[in-house]
Structures are given as structure tokens and as C-alpha cells.
Amino acid sequence: MKKVAVIGGGIIGSSWAVVFARAGIQTSVYDHDVNSVERIKSVIRESVENSNSLLMQGDSVDAVMSRITIHTSLAEALCDADYIQEAASENLALKQQLFADMAAQAKNTAILASSTSTYGASLFTRDLAQRERCLVVHPMTPPHLMPIVEVVGAEWTSPEVIKTACTFMQQLRQRPVVLEKEVSGFVLNRLQGALLMEMFELIADGVIRPADADLIISQGLGLRWSVVGPLEGIDLNAPTGIQGYLERYGHIFNEMAEAKGLRPPVDTPLIQTLHHAMRASLGLESLDAKRAWRDQAMAAVQLQLREIEERA
Template sequence: MEAATAARRAAIIGTGLIGQGWAIVFARMGWEVRLYDVNAAMLAEARALILQQLRELETQGLLAGADAIVDRVQTAASLQEALAGADYIQENSPEQVQTKRQLFSELDALAEPHAIIGSSTSSIPASQFTEHLAGRHRCLVAHPVNPPYLIPVVELCPAPWTSPEALARAREVMTSIGQKPVLVRQEIEGFILNRLQGALLHEAFRLASQGIASAEDIDTTVKDGLGLRWAFMGPFETIDLNAPGGIADYCQRYGDLYQSIGATQGECVAWEGALVDTLSDERRSLLPAEDLPARRFWRDDMLMRLMRHKQSNGDNHG
């Protein structure tokens, strides 16, 4: 994949799976990347893990020059060193408000004045950990989907005080590195993706708890049914195409049905106890625990194949 922008610098703070993924996303598009993690052992192995994944992407034909790309990724001995010269900063700390408040205090104090600071948080609105900052106007959520180098959507969710200029620059950065930014117009727990995913999961747990279907058959309904359409169009486009007169016609035909279904979905089933034990037993009978790592590699291989297919049909994201 050709670099789309002149060399710029990104700081990746936190080098777990998401941090490694972000490093790949930036470096493959020509950015210089500096990694930092308070966990020295994790930081020490991050670059080798990034190279391993880059080589797999190269094997799959999704990029060229893995060794040259990883040369743009370097580790930093301190947070200050990582932030020096960075145009964009991506934070990937644990999902704990106090941890993020403390870390963002340091990031805001040490970052270049022009740098945008994004958080990978999957659920916490930025207002909960940036309100106290002098530079809070340049902070926002930039929530990726794992792994971000294969799934391009990034949810941009500003705090009430995030400036329009910072939001626009964050969108420009994400677009320039091959991601697909979507705007969350108002702060809400879980943003868009996890709320949509959560709605489906709650109904899946409900169906399982009532003995309506097995975990395997519920998964099959999604992967060999809904998921085939959802790989290239969303729920509104789906129903727009499922009635002769489009979405208004669909709503007129089926609105009462979905209102009736929705009335039965008010209470959430607790994800605990015997229900979880039963689901876990069923999943482990289908996939033993020792085979989970191999199945994750299979998942990524399937995502790479899907990405190649989408790119061959003109989708240049990722």
C-alpha cells in the first residue's frame, strides 16, 4: 500500500493489541510512529509483534514492504520522548476513568501545542476524563474496531468542549490513513458500535435463556443470514432495499411487527450464572479452550480475505 501523506508523526500510548493495531495503521501510510507503555515488558515486545502482523498482511497481499514499514515504528524511553514532535496522539489505556484522567493530564501537559489527542476508549465519553485540562478543546474519543488495520471504522465522539477545528483535523487524519471515520454527534455510553452490538447480544442472550435456539444456531443465523448483507450495507440500507417502495414502504408494511417484537425486549437478561455456564459449555464443545488462539488467527485470515474482496470492488479503506 502506498503512503498517502507526507511523513508525519503519531504517538501511540499503550502497546497492547489496540495500540499495536494503531501503529500498523499509521506506519503503513507513511507516518513515523513512536510507541510508549508504562509496562516495559509489553513495550519491549510490541515492535516484534507489529512486524509479525505486517508480514502476515504482506503475505496476504494487503501491503508491500513490511520491513520498511516497521522501520518507521520506534519505541520511546519516556512519555515525553514519545510525544515530542507528534502531530497526533492515540491513547490506549485501560477502561478506567481515573487512569485516563491522570494520563490525559500528562498528555496535555507534554504534547506539542498543535497535537490532537484521541482516546481508544470503547465506552467512556471524553467529558469524563478531559474536563479539567487546559487543552481540553483538542481532546476527543477516536474509538476503533479491533483490529483497526483490518476493520476501518473509527467512531469520533467529541466532548462538549472539543473544538470544531480539532474534530475536523481528527477526521482528516483518520481519512488520510485509510480509516472510515463516523461522527457520534452527542456523547453516549458505548457510542454507536457497541450499542448496536449490545442490542443484538442482549437479544441473543434472551433467545438462549428462553431455550428458543442454541448458541450455534443463533450464531449461524447471523453469520449465514444477517451478516452476509451487513458485510457491505447497514441496517437502514438493508430495509430500504427490502420493500418495493423503499424504507417508508418497509416501515408501513412491517412497523407494527417490529413494535410488537420491541415490546417484548424491554428487560435485559443478566449475563451470569447458569445461562453463561450453559453457553460456555456449548461454545467449548464446539471450540476447546486450547484452540481459541488458532481460531483468532483464522478470524483475522477471514477478515483479510474479506478486505481483499472489498478492495477489488473499489473499497479503498483499510
Template sequence: MRSDLHTVAVVGAGSIGCSWAALALAHGIPVHLADPAATARDRAVETVRAHLTALSASADLMDGLHLHADPAEAAATADLVIEAGPERLDFKRELFAALDAATEPDVVLASSSSGFGPSSFQDACRHPERVVVTHPFNPPHLVPLVEVVGGTSTAPETIEAAMTSMRQLDRRPIRVRAELPGHVVNRLQAALWREAYDLIGRGAISVTDLDLAVSNGPGLRWALLGPIATQHLSGGPGGMAHVLEHLGPPMVDWWADLGEPELTPELTGRLVSGVTTELAGTEDQVRLDRDRALQELLALKARLGLDPSHGDAR
């Protein structure tokens, strides 16, 4: 399977697709970006240009962006095809069949799906062995994480090629070794959101204070090392063994008391109202500030040697 990238095709000119396109362009790789909607293609030009500016990349790299209405046409000369279309299984099955027919058999076909595993659509292809999920974390041009998930028919060399390609784009791929709804990262987020929604629904805490609790507490540490390594360090000389011996039993009791909220109209209203009050119409500025902070945090982690090692395909 090809892993040395000279040309990338991105199918879907939404937020994820434009972010993928900017990332590849910033690495000097020409991009063929496809979307059947002319309005989406028009918006993509400005969006990709803005992302390149955020990456401090030359505006001249925009010369490498080629727009297409037909996904098959965009994919025809690519070394890697990244699908970033709607999260609908019927759409993905039809699209991957067309991409499979339009490309050489050694071109990896990668989906950005946030929840579907490759097994649910790769059988629509003549060469299902080259279909894989490379699920990014939004926005992909800034956040380095990519989950690589194989399906029942995905070849080991496809996984290896996908991991290598993601590293060429300076991403941090992790190998997810089971097909699960939501993969791994979205399940971790969903677990936290479930308890957060329940606590807000109970009236135990406000939306604003809940966000402060995470962003000014465990979120700071998790951004540097992750929850397991952080837990190990909190155990002092005894490390994880000490933590589990002394805090394991009460943690099991906490698990038993975690909530199972229903997303009722009342809870939905409370969440929407709470975050609206919290941000008070500053969403655009907060988003810009967040993205700048992400870049500075990543640079700091690299400088301190806290940049995570690249995942492997074992």
C-alpha cells in the same frame, strides 16, 4: 489543529495500540509507541511486524517504530497522539494531563476509549479543546470504522482534524454527535447481544446456531450496506416507506417481546460452553482466516463500489 500526519504517537502497546501503530507504519508514518511495561514493549515488536505482514507492507517499515517507556517522551514530537490504554477513568485523566503538558497546543489528543466520552477526562488538560475520542473497531489495522466523538470542550476544528487524520490513515470515520456510554457501535452490538443471550438462555437456540443465524443471514447483508439501507432495499419499489407500513406494526410487537436477560452464572456458563464447543480449540486459525476474509471483503466492496463514503464532520 494539525491534521497532516508526519509522526504519530501511540500510548499503550496492547492489542489496540499495536494495531494503530502498524496502521500508521503501513502508511509510511513513523510511530513512537509508549508503554511503561518492558514486556509489553518487547511483545509489541513482533505483534506490529506480524500486522505489517498481514497488510502486505514492507518489513523495512519497522525502522519507523520507536519504543518508549514514557508516554510524554513519545508524544513530544507527534502530530497526532492516540491513547490506547486501560479503560479506567482515573488513568485517562492522569495520562491526558501529562500528554497535554508534553505537546504543542495544536496537536490533537485522541482516545481509543470504547465507552468514555471526552468530557469525562478532557478537563484534566490545559487545552481541553484538542481532546477527542477516535474509537476504532478491532482490529484497527484491518477494520476501517472509527467513531469520532467530541466532548463539551472539544473545538470544531479538532473534530475536523481528527476526521482528516483518520482519512489519511484510510479509515472510515463517522461523527457521533452525542456522548453516550459505549458510543454508537458498541450500543448496537450490545442490543444484538442482549437478545442473543436471552434467546440462548431461554433454550430457544444453541450458541452455534445463533452464530450461524447471524453470519449466514443478516450479517452477510449488513456487511455490505448496513441495516437501514438493507431494510430499504427489501421493500422493493416502495422502499423503506413500504417496509414500515407493512412490517412496522409487527416489528413494534417484536420489540415489546425482546428479552432483558440477567448475566447469571448459569447463562455465563452456557455461553462459554457453547462457544467453546463451536470453535473446538481452533480460535487462532479462525482469527487468521477471519482477518484474511476481512481484507478480501473490503477489496470486493471497493471494486463493486460498495465501499462506504467517508464520513464528514457536519
């Protein structure tokens, strides 16, 4: 990709601009508000300065900024763009209009991606003549610091477009995950939402104070999850991996689900699915070595956090 256009100069759009320009790509940012141009430039520069440790060797804040242009004309921003990242407000009608305008004004080989955290691409690309080029590339906020992105196509999105988008994200040092089908809120927000809803309930019921609820994540689960995911975490917490863990403790999750009137999630098919997934990436004979790596990585994270706190 030689040139990228970002549609929307808000928090997400400005952050995306940093991701693209930091990777050496010419980036144009479109925002309809002519009075926002200087603000957008200032926000982008501050983001680059605050994350300058992530710049490529030999690069500089000024060099990154030189690759970014701000436009109040959509046509100018889209001119010659190979990839377009829409980052406008979460308004379905607005996205429908923007994608119609982008499809009409961008070159016919450009990939049209949305940052939406709410709507599947099928809701705003259904009537487009070249809808196979459209998909969702949903980041975690802010993308210039959070590498994970959810790549979600509509049923008509070209598999080649999905593959190209994933390859591009990897080149940007983002970490794409492909969702096999559209689901409301995608996966990132559904997982975050499930955790937050449980926290809200526990706080409202007087079980724990808000500050302590945050500590449980930032100084507990969050530290573990910074180096291994939740599934990897429980895989490493039993001698026989995730299968042994769920066979012994799966009833705990089922009982919590039943108390809320939900279907118990842990059954034999799920255990087997997770067992095969974990063992495909890590054999049982390698669990001890991975546990040692986890311990070293978590210790390194804690050391870095202590150093940052001491400098604050």
C-alpha cells in the same frame, strides 16, 4: 500529520501502530512496561505480516516496521507528535492522569484522541487547560483490519479538531463517523450490545444453540451487512424503499419492543426521518440498480470466503 504517538502497547495500541505506519507515518509507541518492548514489536510485526495485502504498492513489512519505535518514556514518545492516540486500559482515573500528562508534555498543537469504548471525553478532559484539542476516536477491534472509527467530541472540543481528525482518518483509509453528542458506550458498542443481548436471551431460553446463532449472523445478516448497512438493507427490500417497508412491517419491531416493556420505536416521525435520509443518498428510481450491485457484491464476498476456506 508527520508523526503520531500511540499511548499503550496492548491489542488496540499495537493495531493502531500498524494503521499509522502502514500509511507511511513515523509512529512512536509508549508502554510503561520495559519488559513488554519485544512483545509489542513481535505483535506488531505479526499483524503487518498477516495483513500484508493491505500494504501500499511497493511497501514491505520491514519498511512498515522501520517507521515504528517503542518507548518506555512518555516524553520521548510524545516528542514532536502531531497526533496522539491513547489506547490504555479502560480505567477512568488512568485516562484522566494520562491526558493531563499528555497535555503537559506534548506540543500545544497536537490533537489528543482516546480509543476508549466506554467514556466520553468530557469525563477525562474537563479540567485540562487545552481541552478543546481532546476527543474520542474509538475504533472497532482491530483497527488495522476494521476501518470504522467513531469520532466523538466533548461539548468543548473544537469543531476544527473534529474535522481535522476525520480528514486524518480518511487519509489512513479508515472510515470516520461523527457522533453528534456523547452517549454511554457510543454507537458501535450499543448496536453490538443490543444484538448480543438478544442472542444471549435466545440461547438461555433454549431457542437456538450458540453455534447456530453465530451462523445466522456470519452466513446471513453478516453477509448482507458486509456490503450494505441494516437501513440500506431494508430500504432495498421493498419496492418503495424504507418508507414502504416500515409502513408494512414496522409493527413487528414495535411488538418486539413492547414485549420487553420498551417504547415502540417505529412511528411516523422516524419513518419520515429515515425516508428523507435514504432518498437523499439514493433516489427511488435507482433502487433496482443498487439491488443489482448488492447482489453482485454479496456474491463476490461469498466467493472470496470460499477461496479462503479452501486454502485454510
